[in-house]
Amino acid sequence: MRSARAARDFVESVGFCSTFHRFPDGVACLWEAVVGRERPRWPRRSHHDAGVGLTWRLKDELPAGRHVYYGKLLRGRPLLVALDVFAAFYALVRGRQRARDYLAEYAAGRLSATAKRLMDSLMRERPQYTRSLRADTFMLEPGRTREFERAMAELQQGLWIVKTEERYEPTFSYRWDLLERWLPEPVGEGRRLSRAAAAERLVDRYLGGAVHSTAAKLARVLALPPREVDAAVARLAARGRVAVEASSAGARQRVIVSADGGTRGGVRAVTGGGAGEAGRPPCGRHRLR
Numbered sequence: 001m002r003s004a005r006a007a008r009d010f011v012e013s014v015g016f017c018s019t020f021h022r023f024p025d026g027v028a029c030l031w032e033a034v035v036g037r038e039r040p041r042w043p044r045r046s047h048h049d050a051g052v053g054l055t056w057r058l059k060d061e062l063p064a065g066r067h068v069y070y071g072k073l074l075r076g077r078p079l080l081v082a083l084d085v086f087a088a089f090y091a092l093v094r095g096r097q098r099a100r101d102y103l104a105e106y107a108a109g110r111l112s113a114t115a116k117r118l119m120d121s122l123m124r125e126r127p128q129y130t131r132s133l134r135a136d137t138f139m140l141e142p143g144r145t146r147e148f149e150r151a152m153a154e155l156q157q158g159l160w161i162v163k164t165e166e167r168y169e170p171t172f173s174y175r176w177d178l179l180e181r182w183l184p185e186p187v188g189e190g191r192r193l194s195r196a197a198a199a200e201r202l203v204d205r206y207l208g209g210a211v212h213s214t215a216a217k218l219a220r221v222l223a224l225p226p227r228e229v230d231a232a233v234a235r236l237a238a239r240g241r242v243a244v245e246a247s248s249a250g251a252r253q254r255v256i257v258s259a260d261g262g263t264r265g266g267v268r269a270v271t272g273g274g275a276g277e278a279g280r281p282p283c284g285r286h287r288l289r
Helices: 004-014 030-035 050-064 085-095 097-107 113-124 132-138 142-157 184-192 195-210 215-222 224-239
Strands: 016-020 068-073 076-081 161-168 173-178 212-214 243-246 253-258 267-269 286-288
Touching: 004 016, 004 030, 004 050, 004 076, 016 030, 016 195, 030 050, 030 243, 030 253, 050 068, 050 161, 068 085, 068 142, 068 212, 076 085, 076 173, 085 184, 085 195, 097 113, 097 224, 113 142, 113 161, 113 173, 142 161, 142 224, 195 212, 195 215, 195 224, 195 253, 212 215, 215 224, 224 243
Parallel strands: none
Antiparallel strands: 016 076, 068 076, 161 173, 212 253, 243 253, 267 286
């Protein structure tokens, strides 16, 4: 992989992927796709490594061009997410809510006071760089850094805000905006999706890249209730999108196989030296043709 176009095709093919982190559950990894091998070792001089440098540049360029979503959606780890898949994530996290509904979440006790103050600031003026946002909310003191970072993580994971730029000159800083302002079309689509349709899309797109999994692992990876995974798999099986293999280990451990066979948009599944534990091919299975 040598270009932003190829990286964008890769993300759209697998649905979502990490940048450098290797999830243990078959989530694709952009760095592995860039270097073309499974489980690459972190180089001693990473600042001079071509693969690390290209991966870093791509994870900045793709979200900046609004080609993908970039944020912490799974286990507090950042992901690059195809926009159709992001709409499903939004439907599952925020439902029909818009940015202004943060006040209702705060009143219900589901949003911290610090996060509410940061949202107040971004509702008044957006976008903002980190320093101006901290200044506007009286959080410039070094002793308030952890509080600020916790609240920003809360707002990102709650899909209220999004990082839109990493500025390197004249000083390093992040720029922040309201998510619905930055990606209005995927957010609008997510608000129209039912929860059942969103779960079905997420399971289908994940399996299209991972090739196979189990209901138990799907629930864990996608942070979905088991009953919603079961219902989504049943609907996909009825449409011929997946096949559910018999298992003596119980219904939760039955292997669910994508009808795409692991090939979508130029990405092929490679099992290499064995598929590992049932339902999880090696993380390095994703290659670009």
